[in-house]
Amino acid sequence: MNAKRVMPLKSDGYRKAIGDLLKKFRVKGLRMTPQRMVIFETLLAATDHPSCEDLLSRLRPEMPSLSLDTVYRTVGTLERAGVLRKVATSEGAHRFDANLAPHHHFVCDACQRIWDFTWESFDKLPTPELLRDGRDIFVRQAELKGICPECLKSTRPVRTPTGN
Numbered sequence: 001m002n003a004k005r006v007m008p009l010k011s012d013g014y015r016k017a018i019g020d021l022l023k024k025f026r027v028k029g030l031r032m033t034p035q036r037m038v039i040f041e042t043l044l045a046a047t048d049h050p051s052c053e054d055l056l057s058r059l060r061p062e063m064p065s066l067s068l069d070t071v072y073r074t075v076g077t078l079e080r081a082g083v084l085r086k087v088a089t090s091e092g093a094h095r096f097d098a099n100l101a102p103h104h105h106f107v108c109d110a111c112q113r114i115w116d117f118t119w120e121s122f123d124k125l126p127t128p129e130l131l132r133d134g135r136d137i138f139v140r141q142a143e144l145k146g147i148c149p150e151c152l153k154s155t156r157p158v159r160t161p162t163g164n
């Protein structure tokens with residue numbers, strides 16, 4: 001037996017997502033670039049479903065030449081590859097989710113952050129009668145809106161329009 005390998009710092013979920021990303025790029029004949037990888041990794045690490053503007057402000061410190069246009073194009077490529085989802089929000093700006101496992105969303109109406117959560121009893125609910133007419137339903141996702149604990153504590157929104 002070889003010496004035990006050093007445990008990777010990144011989680012199983014992370015490695016699986018990167019493996020999935022590379023496979024989907026290969027299948028679609030898309031080229032992987034460091035920029036595409038960094039943007040995907042940033043989305044993967046984010047827990048708030050960032051917009052393109054959020055991604056730009058997070059990456060600018062390490063990639064000063066990155067433009068909003070490039071972020072938009074890269075996110076579009078990642079979406080075409082099927083490794084992230086667009087999240088519909090009432091504020092209109094597109095938000096992105098690299099968590100492809102079935103889950104639901106809580107949206108804070110003040111800071112507009114979006115949290116993922118699982119909801120087993122919801123998932124088990126039968127489809128409403130009205131929709132049982134031969135429709136093909138492939139996403140069952142709930143969106144709950146409210147105010148997050150942080151915003152409830154403060155009187156002004158936590159989020160600022162552009163980054164730090």
Ligand SMILES: [Zn+2]
Pocket residue numbers: 108109110111112113147148149150151152158
């Ligand atoms: Zn909030």
Ligand SMILES: [Zn+2]
Pocket residue numbers: 049097099103104105115116
């Ligand atoms: Zn999500």
